[in-house]
Amino acid sequence: MSYAIEVKNLKKSFGNLQAVQDASFTADAGEVLSLLGPNGAGKSTTISMLSGLLAPTGGDASIMGHSVVSEPESAKKSLGVVPQDIALYPDLSARENLIFWGKMYGLRGATLKQRVDEVLEIIGLVDRQKDHVDKFSGGMKRRVNIGAALLHKPDVIIMDEPTVGIDPQSRRHILDNVKALNRQGMTVLYTTHYMEEAAELSDHIAIMDKGRIIAYGTHDELIKLVGRETRIDITINAEGGRVLEAWRSTEGVARIDALDGTLTALVDDSNRVLPRLFDAASKVGVRITSVDIQEPNLETVFLHLTGRALRD
Amino acid sequence: MRIIDLALKDLSQVFRDKRSLLFLVAMPIAFTFFMGFAYKSGSDNDASKDTRIPLGWVNNDGNGYVSTQLFEMLSNSDSVRLVELTSDTVDESIRTGEVAGALIVPTGYNKQVSAGNEAPLTLVTDTNSTNGQSLYQILRTSVTKLMSAVEITHLSAETIGKPNDASELNEAFASASQAWSQADSASLVKVEMVVESAPAENWYGDNPYNQASPGILVQFAIMGLVSSGQILVQERKTRTLQRLMSTTMRSWEIVAGHMLAMFGIVFTQIALLVVFGQLALGVNYMNAPLGTLLVSVALSLWIAAMGLLIGTVVKDDSQVILFALMAMFIFSALGGTWFPLEVASGTFAAIGKVMPSAWAMTGYQNILMRGLGLESAWMPTGILLAYAFVFFALAIWRFNKMDV
DSSP states (O other): OOOSEEEEEEEEEETTEEEEEEEEEEEOTTOEEEEEOOTTSSHHHHHHHHTTSSOOSEEEEEETTEETTTOHHHHHHTEEEEOSSOOSOTTSBHHHHHHHHHHHTTOOHHHHHHHHHHHHHHTTOSTTTTSBGGGSOHHHHHHHHHHHHHTTOOSEEEEESTTTTOOHHHHHHHHHHHHHHHHTTOEEEEEESOHHHHHHHOSEEEEEETTEEEEEEOHHHHHHTTTTOEEEEEEESSOTHHHHHHHHTSTTEEEEEEETTEEEEEESOHHHHHHHHHHHHHHTTOOEEEEEEEOSOHHHHHHHHHSSOTTO | OHHHHHHHHHHHHHHHOHHHHIIIIIHHHHHHHHHHHHHHHHHHTTTTSOOSEEEEEEESSOSOHHHHHHHHHHHTOSSEEEEEOOGGGHHHHHHTTSOSEEEEEOTTHHHHHHTTOOOOEEEEEOTTSHHHHHHHHHHHHHHHHHHHHHHHHHHHHHHTTOTTOHHHHHHHHHHHHHHHHHOOHHHHEEEEOOSOOOOOSOTTTTOTHHHHHHHHHHHHHHHTHHHHHHHHHHHHHTTHHHHHHTSSOOHHHHHHHHHHHHHHHHHHHHHHHHHHHHHHSOOOGGGSHHHHHHHHHHHHHHHHHHHHHHHHHOSSHHHHHHHHHHHHHHHHHHTTSSSOGGGSOHHHHHHHTTSHHHHHHHHHHHHHTSOOOGGGGHHHHHHHHHHHHHHHHHHHHHHHHOOO
C-alpha cells in the first residue's frame, strides 16, 4: 500500500547528539497525523528531513511515494511546508508575499492571481491584503505563513507548531483551516506540543520523545495504553518527600511523581484511592491544599510513558 | 524564470529603502568631488611647473633632415618636453624619473628613411606606466605625420617633371593617400621596456577626476558587498531561506537569483557614476564605451559573487558589515582606487596587481588615462570574470553547507 507520508527508520545525528532515532510512522492520503511531543523531542528535525531541509543520517521517508533522499524534487512538488517561525518578507504586503511564493512554486499569470485570491479568502485576510506583513498581529502573520504553503494546492501539507504564541481567536481560525483543508482531501502532518490540538484534529497521533516515536495510534488507542488510570494533581502544605513514599505504597496508585511543585499520581479509581491518599497524608502530618482530577487524556498517556509532563 | 522572480523581489526590497539610494548614489558622488578636489589641490601648488611629459632624446645619426624635423616637431609639442641624453644615461634617467621615456634615433636612420625604407625609432619606457603609454601614443602620431610628409615628398619629386599635368598630380595624391592608409604606424616606433620608471607627478593625467571617478566608483561598488551579504543573512533571519529551500528551487538557483539582484544593484550604481563622471566631471568613459561597459559588467559580477560568499560565511548583519569594510579597505587600498599602483612601492604594487579591484582600475584607466580602446578592456574583463566565477562557485559550496 502507498501512503501519503511514510517514514521508515529515519535517523538524524548532530555530532554525538542523536536528534531523531529510528522514527517510523505513516499517514494515509487525506488524514491528519499529529506529531505530539515536548519541545526538543525531535519533531522539527523530523519534518526538516521530510521537507528536504536536512539530509537524514539514516533511513528514508517518502511523500506521495517519492523518496525525500533519492527524489527530493518530486517529493517537494507534492509538499507545502508551514515553518514554525514566520517565513515571510516583513516589508512586503500579504498579497506581494503570496504572489512571490506562488511564483516560487511555479505558478504564473491568471492561475497565480486566482490562487492568491482564493488563499486570501481561506486565511481571512482579503481586507488586509495590501498591508505590509510587519504591521500584522502574530496571529495574522501565522495565517499568511500558512497561506503561502497552500498556493500550489499540495497533496501533503506539513505544519510545524502553527499556533505557537498566538491569540485564541487566531488559533481557532487556524485549527478550523486545518480541518477545512483536510476535508478537501489534503493530507496534514501537524506537529504540536498542545495535546488538545492533537486530540481535536488528528486521525492518528505519533507521540515523540527524545528523538523516538514512543507511541502511535488513534486517540482512543493511545488512551487505552493507560487503561482506566486517572490523573490526580495534588498540592500540599509541605515538602513532598515525606508523603511521597507513603503514597507510593498506597493501594491503587500506579505511579506518583513530583512535577513542578505538584505531586501527580496515576490511579486506577480516583473515588476509591483519593480517601486513602488523604489518610496517608494525615498520618505523616501533611495537609492537602488542592486536588485536580483529570480523566485519561494524551497528557496522561505521555506521563504514563515517560514519567514527565508534555510541557517539560 | 524563478531566478529572475527572486532577483526582482530582492530589487524591489532594496529600492524601497530610501537610505539605499543615498548610499548607492549620493555618497559616491560626494566622495568623487572630495577626492578630485584633493588631487587637484595637490597639483595646484605646482601650477607654474612644466607639466609636459619629459622625453629623453638620443640621436645616434647626426643631423639628418628627417631626425631634425622630428626633433623640432617634438620640441614644439604641448605634450612632451625633450631632454637631450646619451645612450649611456637613458636607463638611469628613466629610473630616477628625470624622463618618462627616451626616444632613440638609430644610426643610419636618415639614410634609410630617405631611401624609402622602413627604419623604426626605439622608445625606451615603462609600458605599464601611464606616461609610458601616453608617450607611445604621442610618438606614434608624430612619427606617422613625419613619415607621411616624407612619403608625399618622394611622390611629389617623382611627378615634379610634369607640374601642369592634372592627371599626374591626381595620381600622386592618390598614391600618397594609399601610402598613408597602408602605413603601419605601430612599426614606426618600436617600444622597449627596459626599466621601471619613477612615478610621474601628475599621474591622473590632465583631469584629477580621471583617478577620483573610477577610484570612488570601484570603492563604493565594493561597499555593495554589504547589501549583497545582507540579503542572505536577512533570508536566514526571516526564515524565508528555509521556505525557499522547501520549494523545488535548487541551491544554485537561489544563489544565482540573489546574485542577479546584487549584480543589478551594483551595475546600476556604476552606470549612474559613469554617466555622472562623463557629463559632470569630463571623465571620458566614452573614449571606449564598449570597454567601459565590459569592465563595469565584470566588476559588478565579481562584487555580487563575493558579497554572496560573505553572506554564506557570516552569522549576522554586524559580521557582514565587518567583512565588507575589511574587503573594502583591502581591495580599495591595494587595488589602486585611492592612488595608482604605479606610484606605490614595489611590494605594495606587486600585491596590488593581483587584486580584482586593481584589474577593474586598470580596465578603466586604460580607457581614461592611457587613451586606449576596447582591446585594452579584454584582459581586465576576463580576469574579473574569472574572479566572479571562483567566488560564485565558493558561494554555492558554502551555501550547501550552511545551516538554514
